[in-house]
Amino acid sequence: MEASTVLEMRGITKRFPGVVANDHVDLDLRKGEVHALLGENGAGKSTLMNILYGLYRPDEGEILLNGKKVVFSSAKNAIDRGIGMVHQHFMLIPVMTVAENIVLEIEPTKAGVLLDYGKAVERVREISTQYGLAVDPTAKVESISVGQQQRVEILKALYRNAEVLILDEPTAVLTPQEAGELFAIIKSLQEGGTSIIFISHKLNEVLEIADRITVLRRGKTIDTVPREGATEDGLAKLMVGREVLLRVDKKPADAGDVLLEVSDLHVKDERGLPAVRDVSFVVRAGEIVGIAGVEGNGQSELIEAITGLRHPDSGEVTVAGQVVQHPSARRMLDAGVGHIPEDRQRRGLVLEFSIAENIALHDYNAAPASRFGWLFPRRLIERARTLIREFDIRGGGPTTPGGSLSGGNQQKVVAAREIARDPKVLVAAQPTRGLDVGAIEYLHRRLIEERDEGRAILLISLELDEVLSLSDRILVMYEGEVVGEHEPGVTEEEIGLEMLGARRKETVA
Amino acid sequence: MSGPLAPQHGSEPEEIKQAPPSTVASRLEMRQRAGGIIVPVLTALLAFLIGGLLVLATGHNPIQAYWDIIKGAGLNWLAHPTNTDVANTAAYNFSQTLLQTTPLILTGLAVAFAFRCGMFNIGGNGQYLVGLYVANWIGISFVNLAKPTHILLAVAGAALAGAIWAGIAGFLKATTGAHEVITTIMLNWIAYWIGNYIFQQGGPLQGAANKPLDIPISGDVAQSAKLPVFWGDADLQGLHIGFFVAIGALFVFWLILNRTTLGYEVRAVGYNPDAAAYGGIKVRTNYIRAMAISGAFAGLAGGLDMLGYLYHFGTTDVQAASIGFLGIAVALLGRNTALGVGLAAFLFGGLLYGTTHGLQSGTIDPSLAGHLTEMIQGLVVLFVGADVLILAVWNSRRKLKRKQPTPTRATEPEAASS
Numbered sequence: 048m049e050a051s052t053v054l055e056m057r058g059i060t061k062r063f064p065g066v067v068a069n070d071h072v073d074l075d076l077r078k079g080e081v082h083a084l085l086g087e088n089g090a091g092k093s094t095l096m097n098i099l100y101g102l103y104r105p106d107e108g109e110i111l112l113n114g115k116k117v118v119f120s121s122a123k124n125a126i127d128r129g130i131g132m133v134h135q136h137f138m139l140i141p142v143m144t145v146a147e148n149i150v151l152e153i154e155p156t157k158a159g160v161l162l163d164y165g166k167a168v169e170r171v172r173e174i175s176t177q178y179g180l181a182v183d184p185t186a187k188v189e190s191i192s193v194g195q196q197q198r199v200e201i202l203k204a205l206y207r208n209a210e211v212l213i214l215d216e217p218t219a220v221l222t223p224q225e226a227g228e229l230f231a232i233i234k235s236l237q238e239g240g241t242s243i244i245f246i247s248h249k250l251n252e253v254l255e256i257a258d259r260i261t262v263l264r265r266g267k268t269i270d271t272v273p274r275e276g277a278t279e280d281g282l283a284k285l286m287v288g289r290e291v292l293l294r295v296d297k298k299p300a301d302a303g304d305v306l307l308e309v310s311d312l313h314v315k316d317e318r319g320l321p322a323v324r325d326v327s328f329v330v331r332a333g334e335i336v337g338i339a340g341v342e343g344n345g346q347s348e349l350i351e352a353i354t355g356l357r358h359p360d361s362g363e364v365t366v367a368g369q370v371v372q373h374p375s376a377r378r379m380l381d382a383g384v385g386h387i388p389e390d391r392q393r394r395g396l397v398l399e400f401s402i403a404e405n406i407a408l409h410d411y412n413a414a415p416a417s418r419f420g421w422l423f424p425r426r427l428i429e430r431a432r433t434l435i436r437e438f439d440i441r442g443g444g445p446t447t448p449g450g451s452l453s454g455g456n457q458q459k460v461v462a463a464r465e466i467a468r469d470p471k472v473l474v475a476a477q478p479t480r481g482l483d484v485g486a487i488e489y490l491h492r493r494l495i496e497e498r499d500e501g502r503a504i505l506l507i508s509l510e511l512d513e514v515l516s517l518s519d520r521i522l523v524m525y526e527g528e529v530v531g532e533h534e535p536g537v538t539e540e541e542i543g544l545e546m547l548g549a550r551r552k553e554t555v556a
Numbered sequence: 557m558s559g560p561l562a563p564q565h566g567s568e569p570e571e572i573k574q575a576p577p578s579t580v581a582s583r584l585e586m587r588q589r590a591g592g593i594i595v596p597v598l599t600a601l602l603a604f605l606i607g608g609l610l611v612l613a614t615g616h617n618p619i620q621a622y623w624d625i626i627k628g629a630g631l632n633w634l635a636h637p638t639n640t641d642v643a644n645t646a647a648y649n650f651s652q653t654l655l656q657t658t659p660l661i662l663t664g665l666a667v668a669f670a671f672r673c674g675m676f677n678i679g680g681n682g683q684y685l686v687g688l689y690v691a692n693w694i695g696i697s698f699v700n701l702a703k704p705t706h707i708l709l710a711v712a713g714a715a716l717a718g719a720i721w722a723g724i725a726g727f728l729k730a731t732t733g734a735h736e737v738i739t740t741i742m743l744n745w746i747a748y749w750i751g752n753y754i755f756q757q758g759g760p761l762q763g764a765a766n767k768p769l770d771i772p773i774s775g776d777v778a779q780s781a782k783l784p785v786f787w788g789d790a791d792l793q794g795l796h797i798g799f800f801v802a803i804g805a806l807f808v809f810w811l812i813l814n815r816t817t818l819g820y821e822v823r824a825v826g827y828n829p830d831a832a833a834y835g836g837i838k839v840r841t842n843y844i845r846a847m848a849i850s851g852a853f854a855g856l857a858g859g860l861d862m863l864g865y866l867y868h869f870g871t872t873d874v875q876a877a878s879i880g881f882l883g884i885a886v887a888l889l890g891r892n893t894a895l896g897v898g899l900a901a902f903l904f905g906g907l908l909y910g911t912t913h914g915l916q917s918g919t920i921d922p923s924l925a926g927h928l929t930e931m932i933q934g935l936v937v938l939f940v941g942a943d944v945l946i947l948a949v950w951n952s953r954r955k956l957k958r959k960q961p962t963p964t965r966a967t968e969p970e971a972a973s974s
Contacts, residue, residue, distance in 0.1 A: 376836045377838075380836050386834070393830050393831070394830045395831065396828075397823075397827045399827045399828075400824070407820075408834075408836075409836055417817045420818060422815050422817055422820055424814070424815070
């Protein structure tokens with residue numbers, strides 16, 4: 048059944064000084080369709096959607112809504128015409144309730160001015176049952192999970208009668224389970240006739256959810272393809288413009304001495320609850336040990352304990368045969384532990400610092416960066432220049448602030464800093480989170496090269512694919528414990544069960 | 557595998573790299589970079605404009621008022637007036653402006669330094685006061701010392717007192733998490749009441765000659781502790797060498813922040829304490845140390861004022877002191893940079909002296925004259941806080957420009973999609 052076209056964007060061009068963000072981009076959306084907009088960071092996806100949402104005005108081109116030409120001068124304008132957008136970073140007010148957030152600005156009122164809260168709750172309940180999006184209208188937004196907050200955002204758009212819903216990288220903030228729930232919601236919205244534009248750079252989820260896929264590259268529409276017949280490799284090629292190695296190519300590990308040994312580690316989280324319980328394992332030189340697990344099962348606390356950022360309750364971390372006494376970040380660094388942290392913007396980089404200053408973050412206080420407390424900015428810049436070349440960091444020179452780089456290049460700065468210190472042990476936490484295909488490929492390759500250099504690499508990732516394809520041994524964490532250890536040949540299903548705690552329950556029962 | 561390291565990362569065009577700044581601090585930083593020098597200048601101009609409207613509202617001529625302030629601040633001295641009388645008056649006024657500028661530079665630096673470490677030091681006034689007390693005490697005692705030794709001891713004592721005073725707030729933040737805004741305000745009051753106690757009738761620092769007369773004022777510091785005056789007459793509040801110390805402090809401030817590992821740590825902690833901790837920097841130590849350095853600047857201001865021209869201090873002076881608070885406005889307007897603080901301190905110094913001495917009763921209501929400085933000062937703080945507004949105005953102007961066919965400036969084109 049060929050559905051009618053709801054929305055058409057024709058020849059959209061948007062120029063910014065020095066760059067064409069959208070170059071005659073075409074996009075059409077059918078009624079009840081999930082249309083994925085696929086492209087690397089900077090391909091022009093967000094610009095295109097911001098144009099559709101009335102935040103930017105195109106320099107050329109036109110937008111047709113139900114066959115009629117429209118011009119949006121503001122987001123309100125677009126919302127009034129039935130376009131809703133869920134931004135990657137939610138636009139909710141944490142201290143207000145779900146219902147208050149949803150009805151914001153178009154509240155049902157009493158006596159013209161007072162918020163009719165009862166009615167607001169009732170309306171929210173209505174639409175939430177209508178679309179099968181379960182939320183508690185009276186809960187405060189700050190007290191609900193990220194997945195639920197996203198539902199609130201979707202409800203907010205639906206409450207405003209959105210016929211076209213734009214979801215900007217909706218799974219980036221979700222756990223695998225929540226992503227599954229989101230996909231179910233998308234399907235039911237689709238059945239109800241809502242048309243959805245799904246922005247992503249993740250190939251597998253695009254193939255799972257989309258009816259058609261439009262690929263953007265460098266501001267241009269490369270192609271629009273139906274899901275049938277599309278493959279990950281094919282899409283990746285369209286996105287990047289060349290063949291991409293999605294499967295990581297590596298030879299079997301040649302493991303040597305034990306470089307990292309964690310024994311009987313117990314760690315508590317912020318709230319003082321046990322997060323890591325009695326964890327012991329070793330990582331040898333020349334091997335990658337991957338830790339799989341659903342977010343929040345103690346991985347973060349484990350990494351922090353190993354890198355000296357959190358005091359363990361008990362247990363020891365041994366680096367290259369030496370027990371690190373009274374571990375601190377400095378002691379761990381000195382012992383030879385490198386760390387690519389899971390959140391590069393919160394921890395990995397000082398965004399306001401230049402690339403050169405960021406690269407010096409661990410050794411600004413040692414020669415050659417400084418002497419007797421005296422800093423030598425020239426030397427920092429010199430070294431940064433070398434590393435920028437070696438790690439192919441693009442988008443700026445040594446004095447460019449870290450915050451103005453793209454995610455992939457930011458991560459390269461972090462990787463460059465950690466690897467250049469020549470660590471014995473490299474802890475890589477979520478090294479490719481939020482990166483595009485090209486950057487992921489680079490980092491994966493680099494990790495394997497560092498393994499072959501004889502480093503001991505501990506990889507922690509929420510992406511099961513990543514753990515499976517890179518690791519020489521795989522540990523599974525569930526509720527703070529290591530519940531399984533596997534060889535690379537293990538199936539996703541087997542590990543998936545352990546990640547959900549199935550194996551452990553069996554043994555208890 | 558052993559392929560070449562250079563990746564064929566053929567992705568985004570070079571320019572579309574601007575990631576959206578995520579934290580409040582970094583957004584502020586971006587905005588400051590975008591606004592550059594223009595925003596503070598606009599801020600000051602806007603404050604003056606509204607101040608002028610207020611003058612106008614009272615039925616006086618704002619242009620005349622500002623001209624009087626300029627003359628009152630002695631700025632006409634810079635134009636080399638030919639008339640000897642005018643030149644002498646102008647020279648004196650200008651020296652007085654610089655005299656006011658001296659402590660403002662230092663209290664401004666105090667606030668700015670803490671700011672750069674991510675803290676808001678509201679306690680500049682208290683730190684200024686304790687510096688003053690200690691300088692007074694050392695200046696009165698140890699009269700047998702040689703002049704340079706006596707001065708050095710008194711100045712160092714004042715800076716140390718300020719450092720300890722602010723260091724208490726830093727220590728409390730590092731150990732208990734007590735917010736520095738609260739603790740420094742409390743320390744201000746403690747310093748205030750200490751001053752009221754030590755100078756009061758029978759207080760430990762009340763001048764011996766003042767005791768029988770029931771005057772709550774300290775004695776004068778000894779000649780050996782007084783700073784040399786290099787411009788004007790020491791008896792007529794000439795300009796003392798502390799001015800050069802303040803100018804030197806601007807340079808030291810810049811040097812510490814940009815050329816030492818200590819400054820690197822301070823900035824890292826100020827921008828992103830999590831990343832700093834990850835880098836191996838001791839965040840708590842830095843809170844204490846940065847506060848102490850911040851306080852040393854303010855204490856130094858108090859010491860130089862005491863040894864440079866005040867020589868004595870009384871309970872009413874304690875109650876009226878506000879140089880430390882003005883430092884906040886100076887730092888805000890000066891964007892927490894050395895050069896900015898220097899310029900902003902000069903602006904406020906000129907205003908402070910120009911309004912109190914320049915405004916004629918015919919030009920402006922005398923009761924309004926003294927308040928004009930405070931109003932402009934308040935307006936500056938208000939507008940600095942509201943620089944979003946000023947930038948919005950500025951950006952809309954740029955947007956208009958952008959509509960022309962050949963745009964020149966780079967901005968963030970794409971709120972990147974990662």
